[in-house]
Amino acid sequence: MNRFDRILSEHQLEIRRAALTTLQINVGRKCNQACRHCHVDAAPWRTEMMSEATALRVGEWITDHRPRIVDITGGAPELSAHFRYFVKTAKAAGADVIDRNNLTILTEPGFEDLPEFLAENDVEVIASLPCYSAENVNRQRGNGVFDKSILGLRKLNGLGYGTIHPLHLVYNPLGANLPGPQAELEADYKEALERDFGIVFNKLLTITNQPIARFAEDLRKQGLWDDYLELLANSFNPETLSGLMCRNTISIGYEGEVFDCDFNQMLEMPPPDERFTFLWNITPDQLPGARVSTGVHCLACTAGAGSSCTGALS
Numbered sequence: 001m002n003r004f005d006r007i008l009s010e011h012q013l014e015i016r017r018a019a020l021t022t023l024q025i026n027v028g029r030k031c032n033q034a035c036r037h038c039h040v041d042a043a044p045w046r047t048e049m050m051s052e053a054t055a056l057r058v059g060e061w062i063t064d065h066r067p068r069i070v071d072i073t074g075g076a077p078e079l080s081a082h083f084r085y086f087v088k089t090a091k092a093a094g095a096d097v098i099d100r101n102n103l104t105i106l107t108e109p110g111f112e113d114l115p116e117f118l119a120e121n122d123v124e125v126i127a128s129l130p131c132y133s134a135e136n137v138n139r140q141r142g143n144g145v146f147d148k149s150i151l152g153l154r155k156l157n158g159l160g161y162g163t164i165h166p167l168h169l170v171y172n173p174l175g176a177n178l179p180g181p182q183a184e185l186e187a188d189y190k191e192a193l194e195r196d197f198g199i200v201f202n203k204l205l206t207i208t209n210q211p212i213a214r215f216a217e218d219l220r221k222q223g224l225w226d227d228y229l230e231l232l233a234n235s236f237n238p239e240t241l242s243g244l245m246c247r248n249t250i251s252i253g254y255e256g257e258v259f260d261c262d263f264n265q266m267l268e269m270p271p272p273d274e275r276f277t278f279l280w281n282i283t284p285d286q287l288p289g290a291r292v293s294t295g296v297h298c299l300a301c302t303a304g305a306g307s308s309c310t311g312a313l314s
Contacts, residue, residue, distance in 0.1 A: 003229070004298040007236050015241060015292045020284040022249040024071040024262060024309070025050075025058060027080035029254075031102070049075075050254040055082035057280050058256060059089040065284055066093045071249070071309065073100035073262065078114055087121050101127045103152035104145055115152075119159040124166040126205065126309075127153070130174070132192040153199045162200040170311075171206045176219060176228040178235060178304045179206035182312040205311030208232075208300045210263050232299035240306030243313035246292045252279050260292045262309070263301075269293045 001009070008014060028049030050058075062070060070090035077083050077100060090097045099118060106115055118125060129149055153167075161167040169189060173179050186204035193199040209215050211228060219225040246260040258276045259265035272291045276282055306313025 002294070002296045003233060004294050004296050004302075007233065007299075008294070011238050013238060013241060015244065015246065015294065017287045017290045017292060018247045020067060020248060020250060020287050022069040022071050022245070023062065023067040023279075024073060024249050024251045025077075025086060026073050026251060026253055026262060026265060027055075027075065027077050027082065027086075029075050030079050031075040048254055050080060050082060050256075052082065054254070054256045055080075055085060058252065059085060061279050062086075062089055062093050062095065067095055067284070069098065070095045071098040071100070076102055076105045078105050078111060084117065087117075087123055091121055096124060097121065098124045098126055101125050101152075103127050103129065103149040106152035106155055107148045115155045115159050118156075119161065119165055122165055124168070125156060125161060126168045126170060127156075127201075128172075129153075129169045129189075130172045132189050132196075150197050150199070153193075153201070154197070157199055162202060167201045168203045168205055168311075169201050171204055172209055176209075176222075176224045176231065178208060178231065179307070179312070182206040182305060203311070205309075206305070206307070207309075207311065208303060208307035210297055210300045212263060212266055212297050229296065229299065232303040235303035236299065237302055237304060237306060237314060240302045240313040243306060243308065244301055245308040245310070249309070250276075250279075250282075250287070256280065258282060263297055264293055264295075267295065267297065269295060 030049055070086065072083060072086055074080065087097050087099075105111055127149075133146075156162070156165075156167055159165070171179060171185055171189070179185070182204060185206060189204050190201070193201070211219060211225070211232075216225070219228050246264075249261065251259045251262045251265050253259065253265050256278045257265075258271060258279055259269065260271050264270075270276070271293055275286065276290070301307050301313075
């Protein structure tokens with residue numbers, strides 16, 4: 001039994017699925033950045049991407065089962081040849097669509113019309129900006145990333161993002177720490193970005209760094225692995241369980257495989273129910289009550305105020 005499961009047992013708790021609200025599609029590992037905290041281990045040199053045949057099967061499932069939200073992620077999801085197909089298919093099925101955007105993709109050659117496409121389809125943009133300080137952003141994401149991110153935000157603001165269309169930013173702490181209070185950080189971000197750059201946005205989402213992939217490698221190299229897990233375990237908050245994304249989201253990989261969340265996907269941890277293999281083999285009515293695969297990394301989602309793809313949970 002892993003440490004997270006022991007803590008659940010001590011509190012006489014378990015995690016089971018509720019009704020499905022969100023289909024999260026990971027279209028592949030290719031990205032125009034290689035961030036140190038990336039749990040996907042995405043990078044420009046990655047080649048794993050969703051095929052056309054898989055994309056069409058996923059699109060058929062969306063049309064047939066009409067999830068309330070379709071959340072498109074990667075890598076940089078816009079690098080997928082099927083990104084716009086998913087947006088249009090999901091919109092036609094009545095779904096709200098989320099683009100997990102790294103902002104710098106908006107400045108890349110060949111993507112000049114991407115901001116207009118997103119606005120025309122009223123796509124919700126959740127954009128990574130780990131700090132409002134150029135030094136901190138560039139340290140975590142690479143030299144020049146902050147300036148490109150600001151340029152991307154200005155393009156989105158110019159099309160009504162942050163006012164007409166939803167624009168949310170994502171904060172990840174530097175190093176082996178929990179995020180600060182989400183509301184306080186949001187206020188700081190809004191003041192600094194509007195004062196220094198004239199940028200507006202709707203919400204700040206704080207996400208705890210997951211002890212997997214590159215971040216886990218860094219923790220081990222620095223001798224901080226045990227300390228970080230101790231911090232997460234000692235900060236366990238049972239009030240976060242009801243809002244965990246694994247309860248109402250299914251995550252699918254670039255080959256259509258089903259996982260309980262994007263983090264489990266990166267660890268290749270399939271759901272306990274052996275029926276849940278590929279997306280086209282399941283229906284939403286099979287999900288409520290199903291058990292969820294858990295591991296020590298789940299401590300990150302349940303520490304402090306909690307963490308999910310939609311930010312703090314309590």
